[in-house]
Amino acid sequence: MQLKDPSFTTSTTSSQTNETPSSFGFLPGIANEEDPATNNSSNPNKRTPGTSSSRPNNATRGSSECCSTQTVAVTVCVIVVLAIVVLAAVANNSSDGSGGRGGFFFLRGGSSGSRGGGGSCFPAGERVLLDNFSQVPIERLHPGSIIHRGGQILAVMKLAADGEDPLHRYNDSVFVTGSHLVQELGGWKPVGESDFATPVEDEQAPTFVYNLISSKHTIMINNTLFADWEEEEDFAENWGLESRILDRLNGHPDMNAPALSSTETVSEGAFQPGTPILLDTGTSVSIEKLEPGDQLQGDDNIVFSVMRLWIPSETMVYHYSMDSSVISVTEWTIVLDDDGLWRNVKHSSNAVAVGLAADGARAWYQLWTTKHQIPVEGGSVFADYEVLDEDDPVFSEEL
Structure with a gap:
């Protein structure tokens, strides 16, 4: 899959040779230190500077006697063919099922x-x-x-x-x-x-x-x-995403779960530290203490990745209750509700909004498992990180 070239500016103070694999130049004053607890020195919404490469020079215009209608027609045909090839390649990349959707x-x-x-x-x-x-x-x-x-x-x-x-x-x-x-x-x-x-x-x-x-x-x-892991910027249309996910989880339309109301970037579902995750031994361990390779409750339900997530401060936090357990999750978390349907926690009668993410824990966690299910102490089962990929075929096979 072809990555977009971020077109970084080459440093003019460093010497470059043909053997240098990258053209970013030497960055002076680099300190080896820990990541600051807060880092506000850069605007996360700041755009990458535009490309600085110059466009190809226009061909020198010849005399009117040398410019024939046939030459112009051939040139136009070549441009059209190249455009079709490029568009076909882009379409193939966006629908090849290989993942990496932005x-x-x-x-x-x-x-x-x-x-x-x-x-x-x-x-x-x-x-x-x-x-x-x-x-x-x-x-x-x-x-x-x-x-x-x-x-x-x-x-x-x-x-x-x-x-x-x-x-x-x-x-x-x-x-x-x-x-x-x-x-x-x-x-x-x-x-x-x-x-x-x-x-x-x-x-x-x-x-x-x-x-x-x-x-x-x-x-x-x-x-x-x-x-990075995602590899490309291919922002898909978000309209109706939630309904499509739940349709696949449940095998039929869930009329109680409305579609997303906008096409803005959505936060990931996540759990607060301390969330007790059930192991295959019947015991539980806090989500932040899990390691890749740990076996969760359920047949061959193995942790593939433990993930620490950034959650926007405007994200709503919910308490989801089942039996005697209360689990703190973000608003986009998907749960297997007590009626046997998968739904977003904010549409569950067992969940109550308690405040914004900014008012809660700084660290949020998610898991990626082989069965795409996260069993929690108290009987609740949540969908994992991978489930939010609407093109994933595991919906009908694993959930």
Whole structure:
């Protein structure tokens, strides 16, 4: 899947050679420090500067005697054919089912994210460059922080390494799996296909790996731009999203769940720290203490990823009650209600709005599991992170 070129400006103070894989230049004054608890030094809605590359020069206009109607017609035909090819490629990318749909509610990895395992990720210790030029190990990043030229961090993902995507050392500095996309002078390509990457054979494979979802879908490490988990900006039409999800979960239209009232970006469903998740042993553990690979209650319901999410402050928080348990979740969380139907918590008679996310916990958590179900102490069952991808075929098979 082709990534959009963010067209970053090349530093004019650094020397560049043909062997340099990226053209971002040296960034002075970089400090190795922890991610600040609050990071307001950059506007998360700030747009990436427009491309600075010049357009191709217009062909020199010849004399009127040399300009024939036939030449003009041929030129127009060539342009039309090229336009058709480009439009066909775009249409194919947007409907190939490979995932990577933009927006914070379509969360499914493409070539930098694999449903079968850890996918394309970084081991712990790789330092991400933030907008204040500090470098923070990827596993210690806070959702909501701002990546240098990469936008706001929407999610920090911890995954189990699957061993099928070996580590490479890129540009003699960054350890990253071979299928991860990196931007070079010629465009985006998998790390494993780059001349600047070498397989790492003498390193023990990590148990866990990490990835990010950022608002601009890019990650800056060691002055090199990598793709995030989502990989592309393809904001889909949101109208009716909630109804379509619930229709698939329940197998028939749910007339009690209205469609979304707008096409604004939607926050992800999430849980507060301390939410007791049921394990296959019958015991429970707080959601923030789970690890990828843990077995949840249910047949082969294994945790694929533990995710820390950034939740907008205007998001409403609900208390969902079943039997003696009360679970705090955000308004977009989907639950298997006591009548046997899947629905959004804000449409459930068992849920009560208690305030905005800004008034609650700073950290919010979600899970991605093999069965796409999250069993909670007290008998409640919630849908996982992956369910909000409306194109996922698991609706009729797993839920």
